[in-house]
Amino acid sequence: MVNKNSKLKLIYVTPEKIAKSKMFMSRLEKAYEARRFTRIAVDEVHCCSHWGHDFRPDYKALGILKRQFPNTALIGLTATATSHVLRDAQKILCVEKCFTFTASFNRPNLYYEIRQKPSNTEDFIEDIVKLINGRYKGQSGIIYCFSQKDSEQVTVSLQKLGIQAGAYHANMEPEDKTDVHRRWSANEIQVVVATVAFGMGIDKPDVRFVIHHSMSKSIENYYQESGRAGRDDVKADCILYYGFGDIFRISSMVVMENVGQQKLYEMVSYCQNISKCRRVLIAQHFDEVWNSEACNKMCDNCRKNISCERKNVTAYCGDLIKILKQAEDLNEKLTPLKLIDSWMGKGAAKLRVAGVVPPKLPREDLEKIIAHLLLQQYLKEDYSFTAYATISYLKIGPKANLLNNEAHVITMQVKKPTESCFRMESPQTCHSFEGADKKREEKNSSNFQKSANMLQQSKHTGTKKRKIDDA
Numbered sequence: 001m002v003n004k005n006s007k008l009k010l011i012y013v014t015p016e017k018i019a020k021s022k023m024f025m026s027r028l029e030k031a032y033e034a035r036r037f038t039r040i041a042v043d044e045v046h047c048c049s050h051w052g053h054d055f056r057p058d059y060k061a062l063g064i065l066k067r068q069f070p071n072t073a074l075i076g077l078t079a080t081a082t083s084h085v086l087r088d089a090q091k092i093l094c095v096e097k098c099f100t101f102t103a104s105f106n107r108p109n110l111y112y113e114i115r116q117k118p119s120n121t122e123d124f125i126e127d128i129v130k131l132i133n134g135r136y137k138g139q140s141g142i143i144y145c146f147s148q149k150d151s152e153q154v155t156v157s158l159q160k161l162g163i164q165a166g167a168y169h170a171n172m173e174p175e176d177k178t179d180v181h182r183r184w185s186a187n188e189i190q191v192v193v194a195t196v197a198f199g200m201g202i203d204k205p206d207v208r209f210v211i212h213h214s215m216s217k218s219i220e221n222y223y224q225e226s227g228r229a230g231r232d233d234v235k236a237d238c239i240l241y242y243g244f245g246d247i248f249r250i251s252s253m254v255v256m257e258n259v260g261q262q263k264l265y266e267m268v269s270y271c272q273n274i275s276k277c278r279r280v281l282i283a284q285h286f287d288e289v290w291n292s293e294a295c296n297k298m299c300d301n302c303r304k305n306i307s308c309e310r311k312n313v314t315a316y317c318g319d320l321i322k323i324l325k326q327a328e329d330l331n332e333k334l335t336p337l338k339l340i341d342s343w344m345g346k347g348a349a350k351l352r353v354a355g356v357v358p359p360k361l362p363r364e365d366l367e368k369i370i371a372h373l374l375l376q377q378y379l380k381e382d383y384s385f386t387a388y389a390t391i392s393y394l395k396i397g398p399k400a401n402l403l404n405n406e407a408h409v410i411t412m413q414v415k416k417p418t419e420s421c422f423r424m425e426s427p428q429t430c431h432s433f434e435g436a437d438k439k440r441e442e443k444n445s446s447n448f449q450k451s452a453n454m455l456q457q458s459k460h461t462g463t464k465k466r467k468i469d470d471a
Contacts, residue, residue, distance in 0.1 A: 019061035045076035049088035117243030205232035218263035244367035307416035
């Protein structure tokens with residue numbers, strides 16, 4: 001490092017090494033004095049900030065580089081940072097007075113799509129296999145999973161159905177990970193089924209699809225992971241399967257992170273949105289202005305052009321709060337599954353509430369209502385920590401007291417009218433959620449009419465001018 005005749009040009013080092021090795025820092029000082037230390041590049045610079053999606057404590061120690069070596073130029077690089085994170089990173093790295101160069105987030109060749117995650121595992125795998133054997137036949141792809149267990153189970157399921165797939169996660173032996181990466185890069189296997197451990201150094205240009213078996217823990221993570229598709233600038237697909245249960249699996253994992261829950265809820269909001277251009281949603285997150293017309297129908301919402309309207313879900317919220325209040329009185333905690341069961345008139349009899357009419361809607365629609373109320377803070381999560389797991393429960397949220405005002409209304413965006421109803425105030429008008437099967441909608445329609453009528457008889461609607469909460 002000090003010898004001017006040395007052929008050494010570049011050193012790769014982890015932030016942990018810089019933070020913990022006095023000997024390495026001593027060598028850097030000598031190289032600096034010998035004028036051989038002229039450039040510093042900090043990759044994934046968003047990891048410096050507590051507000052970043054992958055905060056690593058040792059990144060905060062990197063500020064010592066500019067303090068110790070003020071004449072050495074420093075560049076920080078990231079593809080996934082908001083303006084707030086960038087400002088924080090600049091402060092941490094002691095380069096607040098610096099030039100910032102930004103490129104557009106937009107990858108025009110990527111098609112973004114959200115799909116309802118099938119509750120049945122066999123149906124889910126069958127859906128993925130149809131995509132791989134149909135649209136992506138003979139093409140390379142990545143399937144991102146939430147856990148190592150998911151990665152291994154999905155890999156085995158795909159292999160049994162004739163798909164050339166390999167698992168990849170942090171708990172594998174290094175040589176096994178290297179082998180999977182090598183075989184995939186050489187097109188010997190078609191799909192890598194991975195956790196987020198499959199990231200660094202992955203630069204295969206002809207990845208035609210990235211499928212998310214579960215949603216990412218943040219929009220930044222999703223943008224980074226899905227961005228591994230189509231690096232050859234040829235069209236590629238980014239498909240995310242959104243499931244209600246995944247909200248709470250991931251929430252239990254990120255609850256101890258500084259802004260983990262906040263970032264997860266931003267991701268849930270992205271998945272629940274059925275009308276806005278996906279690129280607009282991503283642009284807003286990264287503080288960029290974007291015109292949806294420039295999407296060129298390269299996302300599901302722009303391609304489908306669904307007509308939407310806002311519907312009143314106030315009475316549903318009131319019923320859920322009654323169920324949660326009764327559970328509190330009984331010293332019972334309700335998981336999301338137990339809450340839905342109680343709402344539907346199922347499960348333990350003591351958790352049901354007299355006067356709460358079970359909605360005659362598909363379960364997935366009830367899940368969307370609960371997710372919406374969680375995002376809007378009428379409900380909130382509470383956690384129980386055991387030696388083996390973190391368990392998520394639902395409780396009454398901070399905005400629930402707004403329902404004490406009869407004029408207060410909670411609305412939710414839904415797909416415009418088809419055969420199934422989603423209306424509390426006018427049972428004569430029918431609506432459905434996006435993704436509901438038409439036959440199922442027709443089956444539930446008449447039942448919902450009865451349910452809506454019963455709700456109307458049991459609830460009094462205020463005649464005052466209403467305050468609309470349609471956030």
